[in-house]
Amino acid sequence: MESITVMSPLLAYFDPGSGSLVLQAVVGGAAGLVVFAKYLWTTAAPRLFRGSKPPGEIDSF
Amino acid sequence: MAATLNYESGSYRDRDGRVFVDHDGGICRALSARALTEWNVVRQTRFFREALASQRVVSTETLSDSPQVADAVREGDWAGVLRHEVVPFVSYPFEWSFGMLQDAAILHLELLEQALAEDITLKDGTAYNVQWFGARPVFIDVASFERHNPRQAWAGYRQFCQTFLYPLMLQAYKNIPFQPWLRGCLDGITPQECRNLMSFRDFFRRGVPSHVWLHAKLQASRTVEESDSPRALSSSGFSKSLILANVAGLKRLIRGLRWKSAPSVWSEYGATNGYAPADGQKKEDFVRRAVQSRHWKLVWDLGCNTGAYSRIAAENADLVIAVDADHLAVERLYQSLKAAPAPGAMPILPLVNNLVDPSVGLGWRGAERKALADRGRPDLTLCLALIHHLVIGHGVPLREFLEWLAALRTSVVIEFVSKADPMVQRLLRGRRDNYADYEPEIFERLLSELFDVVHTESLASGARRLYFAKARCAS
Numbered sequence: 001m002e003s004i005t006v007m008s009p010l011l012a013y014f015d016p017g018s019g020s021l022v023l024q025a026v027v028g029g030a031a032g033l034v035v036f037a038k039y040l041w042t043t044a045a046p047r048l049f050r051g052s053k054p055p056g057e058i059d060s061f
Numbered sequence: 062m063a064a065t066l067n068y069e070s071g072s073y074r075d076r077d078g079r080v081f082v083d084h085d086g087g088i089c090r091a092l093s094a095r096a097l098t099e100w101n102v103v104r105q106t107r108f109f110r111e112a113l114a115s116q117r118v119v120s121t122e123t124l125s126d127s128p129q130v131a132d133a134v135r136e137g138d139w140a141g142v143l144r145h146e147v148v149p150f151v152s153y154p155f156e157w158s159f160g161m162l163q164d165a166a167i168l169h170l171e172l173l174e175q176a177l178a179e180d181i182t183l184k185d186g187t188a189y190n191v192q193w194f195g196a197r198p199v200f201i202d203v204a205s206f207e208r209h210n211p212r213q214a215w216a217g218y219r220q221f222c223q224t225f226l227y228p229l230m231l232q233a234y235k236n237i238p239f240q241p242w243l244r245g246c247l248d249g250i251t252p253q254e255c256r257n258l259m260s261f262r263d264f265f266r267r268g269v270p271s272h273v274w275l276h277a278k279l280q281a282s283r284t285v286e287e288s289d290s291p292r293a294l295s296s297s298g299f300s301k302s303l304i305l306a307n308v309a310g311l312k313r314l315i316r317g318l319r320w321k322s323a324p325s326v327w328s329e330y331g332a333t334n335g336y337a338p339a340d341g342q343k344k345e346d347f348v349r350r351a352v353q354s355r356h357w358k359l360v361w362d363l364g365c366n367t368g369a370y371s372r373i374a375a376e377n378a379d380l381v382i383a384v385d386a387d388h389l390a391v392e393r394l395y396q397s398l399k400a401a402p403a404p405g406a407m408p409i410l411p412l413v414n415n416l417v418d419p420s421v422g423l424g425w426r427g428a429e430r431k432a433l434a435d436r437g438r439p440d441l442t443l444c445l446a447l448i449h450h451l452v453i454g455h456g457v458p459l460r461e462f463l464e465w466l467a468a469l470r471t472s473v474v475i476e477f478v479s480k481a482d483p484m485v486q487r488l489l490r491g492r493r494d495n496y497a498d499y500e501p502e503i504f505e506r507l508l509s510e511l512f513d514v515v516h517t518e519s520l521a522s523g524a525r526r527l528y529f530a531k532a533r534c535a536s
Contacts, residue, residue, distance in 0.1 A: 012184060012185070012216040012217075013074055013075045013076060013077070013184075013185075014074065014185070014216075014220070016214075016216040016217070016218070016219055016220075017219040017280055018279075018280075018285045018286050018288065018290040019252070019276065019277075019278075019279030019280030019281070019282060019285050019286070020218050020219035020222070020252075020276065020279070020280065021214040021216075021218070021290045021291060021294060022214075022279050022285055022290055022294065023218075023271070023272075023275060023276050023279050024214040024215060024218055024299075024303060024304065024307050025214075025294060025297070025299060025303060026271060026275060027271050027272065027306070027307045027310060028302070028303025028304070028306045028307055029303070029306045031300075031302065031303065031306075032303045032306065034298070035294065035297045035298050035299050035300075035303065036297075038297035038298060039290075039293050039294055039297040042293055042296065042297060043284060043285070043288040043290075043293050044284050
């Protein structure tokens with residue numbers, strides 16, 4: 001099982017949808033919300049603090 | 062190298078496994094070396110052995126030293142071969158009723174839940190993973206099971222939403238039939254499409270804020286799209302318990318969905334068909350006599366309604382496909398079959414299908430999902446109280462309908478309902494009677510031209526006549 005644990009990114013034979021993967025933290029209860037908050041912090045925060053984006057690139061997350 | 066295996070046209074997406082038909086007509090699955098390793102782990106697990114024993118997963122054996130393995134290995138990409146029990150008749154989610162899709166979804170979730178307990182996951186989540194043995198859903202894609210990476214989310218969640226959850230929500234919350242949506246797009250309804258279909262009021266319904274609204278929002282987010290979400294989730298502490306919580310929530314949500322349909326014309330047909338009790342009995346006797354004349358492999362009951370004649374046909378047939386265009390009629394038949402002590406024992410598969418707008422070849426090369434007749438040609442077809450709806454209700458020329466049946470090389474039990482019948486009178490109300498071909502003499506002439514008529518009988522009312530006719534060139 002060790003080799004599976006360290007296997008990194010999820011490789012499906014179809015596009016699982018990034019948003020669909022992230023949502024599974026939200027619907028996973030209180031523990032999931034903590035994961036979601038960490039996820040937002042690591043992905044969205046760097047973008048927010050990077051400076052202004054060109055028009056049309058801003059979205060709600 | 063040219064393909065030597067007879068691959069199933071609907072099985073091509075997953076490069077780690079492909080279904081093919083062997084020389085004996087058996088259904089086999091070629092596996093890559095990677096998939097074979099996963100299979101050898103999965104088949105040892107307790108949950109999988111129990112699922113096989115309870116027939117919730119299709120019966121499967123691993124082949125070794127067989128011609129099928131030699132053929133697959135010779136092809137180059139494959140390391141092993143499995144052989145599955147043959148599904149009696151392949152059907153698709155866009156032909157199922159609400160309850161069928163609901164039960165297939167629950168089966169999917171239960172298997173995932175039990176698999177996760179032993180660190181196995183389902184790598185996809187499509188409704189096409191399920192088939193039917195009578196009224197019993199069976200999971201067929203055993204190669205979907207593989208070892209679970211504890212830090213990864215369920216890759217099949219979006220597929221599950223698109224092909225199970227959203228279609229069920231559409232029917233339960235909006236009373237919109239899901240079948241045309243699933244037939245229109247084999248990948249199902251996207252989160253964005255589902256969100257657009259929901260009103261402000263629907264936002265407060267169970268499951269909509271999270272599984273629909275937020276799901277659509279996250280899917281449309283460029284930030285999420287451009288991030289390496291699997292890795293970011295993993296480093297944020299994603300764990301198996303979150304998938305289990307989601308699966309438990311989905312099970313509650315789906316079990317709670319109810320389709321509150323108003324009675325349809327056909328769902329009430331049993332009570333309003335206008336048959337005198339003696340005529341009803343006479344018709345049943347006629348059908349039973351035809352059914353008992355020999356054993357039938359596959360019977361189609363077109364316009365099955367309550368399924369009363371499907372049940373008679375099932376007395377002497379391997380399988381009866383009970384087809385009706387009316388969703389509610391099919392749903393009621395499914396629920397009555399499901400309520401039987403052994404739902405899979407009665408060889409009747411109810412399907413929603415409209416003869417004038419039928420299932421056709423869909424998907425890649427138009428062959429991924431096949432037309433009804435391409436999945437199994439009937440050797441007996443019941444067309445009871447049907448022909449007037451096709452000819453007068455939908456304008457199908459009488460000759461063309463009979464020629465279509467003859468081309469199937471099927472024997473028929475067919476009822477001709479004359480223009481004097483109150484049901485035909487009702488159909489003719491408000492429209493010009495330009496159905497000059499719809500006369501008993503013309504019907505009999507055409508039937509005799511295309512079939513060998515075995516016997517006929519008039520019902521007491523005099524306006525209806527039954528015919529049992531054999532195919533001219535039956536195999």
